[in-house]
Amino acid sequence: MSAVPPSDSSFNTTQPIPNHMLWSILVTAFNFLVCCIACWNFPGLVTGIVAIVFSSKVNARLNAGDEAGARQASRNAKIWAWVTTAFLILGVVAFFISLAFLGGTEGYMERINEIRQQIEANR
Amino acid sequence: MPHRRTLLLLALPAAALAAGVGIWALRTFDPNLPGNPFPPCIFRTLTGHYCAGCGITRALHALVHGDVATALRMNVLATSLLALVPPVAAWQAGWQPRLLRPFATLLASPWLWGVVLFGFWIARNLPWYPFNLLAPG
Numbered sequence: 549m550s551a552v553p554p555s556d557s558s559f560n561t562t563q564p565i566p567n568h569m570l571w572s573i574l575v576t577a578f579n580f581l582v583c584c585i586a587c588w589n590f591p592g593l594v595t596g597i598v599a600i601v602f603s604s605k606v607n608a609r610l611n612a613g614d615e616a617g618a619r620q621a622s623r624n625a626k627i628w629a630w631v632t633t634a635f636l637i638l639g640v641v642a643f644f645i646s647l648a649f650l651g652g653t654e655g656y657m658e659r660i661n662e663i664r665q666q667i668e669a670n671r
Numbered sequence: 672m673p674h675r676r677t678l679l680l681l682a683l684p685a686a687a688l689a690a691g692v693g694i695w696a697l698r699t700f701d702p703n704l705p706g707n708p709f710p711p712c713i714f715r716t717l718t719g720h721y722c723a724g725c726g727i728t729r730a731l732h733a734l735v736h737g738d739v740a741t742a743l744r745m746n747v748l749a750t751s752l753l754a755l756v757p758p759v760a761a762w763q764a765g766w767q768p769r770l771l772r773p774f775a776t777l778l779a780s781p782w783l784w785g786v787v788l789f790g791f792w793i794a795r796n797l798p799w800y801p802f803n804l805l806a807p808g
Contacts, residue, residue, distance in 0.1 A: 566763075567779070568763070569779035569781075570759045570762055570763065570775060570778055570779050571759060571760075571762075571763045573778070573779065573781060573784050574752065574755060574756065574759050576784075577752055577784055577788060578752060580723065580724070580788055581723055581724040581727060581746075581748065581749050581752070581788075582724060582727070583724065584712045584713070584714055584715075584722040584723065584724025584725060584727070585710060585712055585713075585724060585727065585728065587713065600781045603779075604781065630682075633682060634681070634682060634685075637682060637685045637686050637689055638685060640689045640693075641685060641688065641689050644689075644692060647710060652708060653707075653708050653709065653710050656710045657710075657711075657716075660713060660716050660717070663717065664716070664717055667717065
């Protein structure tokens with residue numbers, strides 16, 4: 549490499565590596581809460597945790613001096629955060645659609661009552 | 672990045688559709704009345720306990736009608752998280768003022784959220800003051 553020490557000009561400074569942690573956490577928390585009503589988005593909980601794990605690796609690797617690894621983790625975190633966001637949105641949409649197919653809230657309640665009876669029968 | 676544009680083009684209409692249908696439904700029907708078309712929580716129906724998401728429909732109904740106090744009473748956590756969406760989206764887009772940095776560092780802690788989410792879930796089922804304030808209704 550060059551013998552000139554790196555100056556602090558914008559040309560030489562490397563781009564910051566975003567860890568996407570806030571985004572990952574927020575969509576995962578929403579997936580968690582919305583799962584109460586529209587649990588079609590349950591896979592979003594899993595992918596959200598994957599996103600959070602990758603997000604947490606970004607700064608850890610950066611601190612260990614592994615910049616390439618940090619960039620890789622950042623890219624992965626971003627992908628998984630997007631997937632989680634998609635599950636959140638599509639889960640809600642799919643829930644409305646499934647509600648229409650089940651015959652509205654009444655059909656939905658019938659299904660839930662069936663599940664409850666099954667649980668009680670197995671007790 | 673073309674990647675990003677495709678994803679945005681896919682995500683935005685879906686989100687807008689969901690939000691539009693949701694706002695229309697919440698302006699048309701009242702989840703506080705019996706016989707409303709909004710489905711109840713599965714967890715609550717099956718176990719009789721509140722889950723962490725219980726009260727979201729009523730909170731959103733209150734928000735759509737401009738009643739922030741009721742929204743907070745129905746589900747403090749969901750309403751607060753909703754308030755966090757615009758700043759976090761801006762943060763993600765690159766708006767990261769130095770002043771908010773300690774706050775962002777605090778929020779970017781998965782363990783904190785794990786404790787908050789599950790703690791909220793348990794706490795709102797406890798029948799005593801002040802925990803009973805967290806229960807919806």
